[in-house]
Amino acid sequence: MIRLEIPKGHPRYESLKRREALIDFYEKGIVTVSGLISHGRGEAFDYIIGEKSRPFAIEAEKAALDRILNSRNAVISVNGNVAALAGKEIADFARKFGVTVEANIFYWSKERMEKIVSLFRRMGLEVLGMNQDALIPGLDSNRGKCESAGIFSADTVLIPLEDGDRAEALKKMGKFVISLDLNPLSRTSRYSDITIVDDVTRTFRNFLEFRESDYSGHSSSFNNASNVKEAISFMADRLRSLKNWPDL
Amino acid sequence: MIRLEIPKGHPRYESLKRREALIDFYEKGIVTVSGLISHGRGEAFDYIIGEKSRPFAIEAEKAALDRILNSRNAVISVNGNVAALAGKEIADFARKFGVTVEANIFYWSKERMEKIVSLFRRMGLEVLGMNQDALIPGLDSNRGKCESAGIFSADTVLIPLEDGDRAEALKKMGKFVISLDLNPLSRTSRYSDITIVDDVTRTFRNFLEFRESDYSGHSSSFNNASNVKEAISFMADRLRSLKNWPDL
Numbered sequence: 416m417i418r419l420e421i422p423k424g425h426p427r428y429e430s431l432k433r434r435e436a437l438i439d440f441y442e443k444g445i446v447t448v449s450g451l452i453s454h455g456r457g458e459a460f461d462y463i464i465g466e467k468s469r470p471f472a473i474e475a476e477k478a479a480l481d482r483i484l485n486s487r488n489a490v491i492s493v494n495g496n497v498a499a500l501a502g503k504e505i506a507d508f509a510r511k512f513g514v515t516v517e518a519n520i521f522y523w524s525k526e527r528m529e530k531i532v533s534l535f536r537r538m539g540l541e542v543l544g545m546n547q548d549a550l551i552p553g554l555d556s557n558r559g560k561c562e563s564a565g566i567f568s569a570d571t572v573l574i575p576l577e578d579g580d581r582a583e584a585l586k587k588m589g590k591f592v593i594s595l596d597l598n599p600l601s602r603t604s605r606y607s608d609i610t611i612v613d614d615v616t617r618t619f620r621n622f623l624e625f626r627e628s629d630y631s632g633h634s635s636s637f638n639n640a641s642n643v644k645e646a647i648s649f650m651a652d653r654l655r656s657l658k659n660w661p662d663l
Numbered sequence: 664m665i666r667l668e669i670p671k672g673h674p675r676y677e678s679l680k681r682r683e684a685l686i687d688f689y690e691k692g693i694v695t696v697s698g699l700i701s702h703g704r705g706e707a708f709d710y711i712i713g714e715k716s717r718p719f720a721i722e723a724e725k726a727a728l729d730r731i732l733n734s735r736n737a738v739i740s741v742n743g744n745v746a747a748l749a750g751k752e753i754a755d756f757a758r759k760f761g762v763t764v765e766a767n768i769f770y771w772s773k774e775r776m777e778k779i780v781s782l783f784r785r786m787g788l789e790v791l792g793m794n795q796d797a798l799i800p801g802l803d804s805n806r807g808k809c810e811s812a813g814i815f816s817a818d819t820v821l822i823p824l825e826d827g828d829r830a831e832a833l834k835k836m837g838k839f840v841i842s843l844d845l846n847p848l849s850r851t852s853r854y855s856d857i858t859i860v861d862d863v864t865r866t867f868r869n870f871l872e873f874r875e876s877d878y879s880g881h882s883s884s885f886n887n888a889s890n891v892k893e894a895i896s897f898m899a900d901r902l903r904s905l906k907n908w909p910d911l
Binding site: 434437438441448449451452453454455456457458459460462598600644647648650651652654655657658 | 685700702703846848899
């Protein structure tokens with residue numbers, strides 16, 4: 416695989432660096448081929464959004480953080496793409512706020528689970544996932560595996576880059592579901608109580624930068640349906656604004 | 664890699680089958696990791712378009728076909744993703760109309776070139792690409808390689824799923840450039856004389872289905888800038904129409 420040197424001044428520097436990181440983690444066996452395709456979908460939506468955390472995203476993030484910190488047992492679910500894109504930020508976040516992280520992957524293999532758990536261990540964070548003793552109802556055995564001490568008993572789950580079936584199943588278990596997905600139209604986005612339409616790395620960086628006064632109380636006043644509508648409207652408007660041709 | 668059985672009635676059946684084909688061709692060494700990410704980007708734009716050939720696409724396709732058939736030496740450039748997604752349709756098209764096809768890839772390797780050429784040979788079509796004796800000016804030696812009997816001397820080139828640098832370099836050579844890209848905002852789309860905003864498989868199927876009276880004369884009246892604007896407006900409108908929440 417040929418790597419191009421990405422100049423720091425490139426307008427899409429962050430996005431191109433993220434893509435490179437993902438390919439590295441694919442080569443390490445943490446990201447799957449399916450994960451690469453998913454990432455491309457995310458890139459397209461982020462391109463339309465303009466690769467920035469927009470006001471609707473910031474608002475959802477404040478509500479999410481407030482909710483997570485007021486939960487009895489909030490768990491962050493981490494798959495291969497999430498570990499590759501924002502492993503460091505998630506480890507920092509989990510340490511700062513004492514939130515549980517659980518490895519949970521769509522294409523299950525023991526080896527890939529171990530690699531994700533080891534990745535976080537090397538960053539000084541112990542994550543759940545190697546003792547999957549429970550099953551999310553409504554999913555087949557490979558997809559539903561989770562830990563009774565983690566996702567299974569959590570009251571709030573943050574599911575970045577998650578599959579729609581799993582989001583729906585978690586919702587049916589009565590959990591408060593916070594999704595993080597650049598596609599506001601995805602089933603995952605639709606099933607969530609709080610839908611964050613933003614990039615996973617930017618979101619965790621924002622979580623780390625907010626002061627308590629920024630987010631405190633934001634979960635009670637948050638209206639998810641209208642926030643998602645705002646995200647979709649923003650994207651439609653931005654697409655339309657890019658229409659001037661050929662001086663794009 | 665676990666494969667899910669995709670039911671024929673699934674609303675996104677065609678898209679999911681295409682993704683599966685792409686992964687097969689990745690495993691065969693024809694598609695690259697970078698190609699998988701690119702495909703994801705295309706999927707997102709196609710999702711917004713609604714996974715159908717819309718009127719702006721049909722109009723661009725008619726103009727493109729008219730232009731190709733009235734060229735002295737039109738060449739279709741084929742990379743790994745294009746071969747994987749629409750190899751059969753392109754072979755049928757090239758045979759029906761006697762149009763030259765040339766393998767031309769972004770991450771060059773002799774092995775991958777041979778695999779693409781062999782793939783077409785097995786479908787009964789000889790394609791150029793194994794005798795790269797010329798260089799597109801302005802590109803480095805690996806990216807600029809092409810055949811003097813093919814892309815180098817072509818008056819018209821159809822470049823599906825092409826990189827922006829190469830599209831620009833071909834345009835600077837004075838060629839009539841027809842692009843095929845689901846992202847109407849890409850540099851490739853911007854540099855083209857005719858920009859087809861459609862899926863590559865659907866486009867070649869449409870080429871094969873048009874009768875002469877459908878497309879004859881359409882290249883002279885075609886206005887590319889206004890057609891691309893129409894594509895972008897359509898996408899913005901469709902996004903906005905998908906806003907109704909939660910009854911998406």
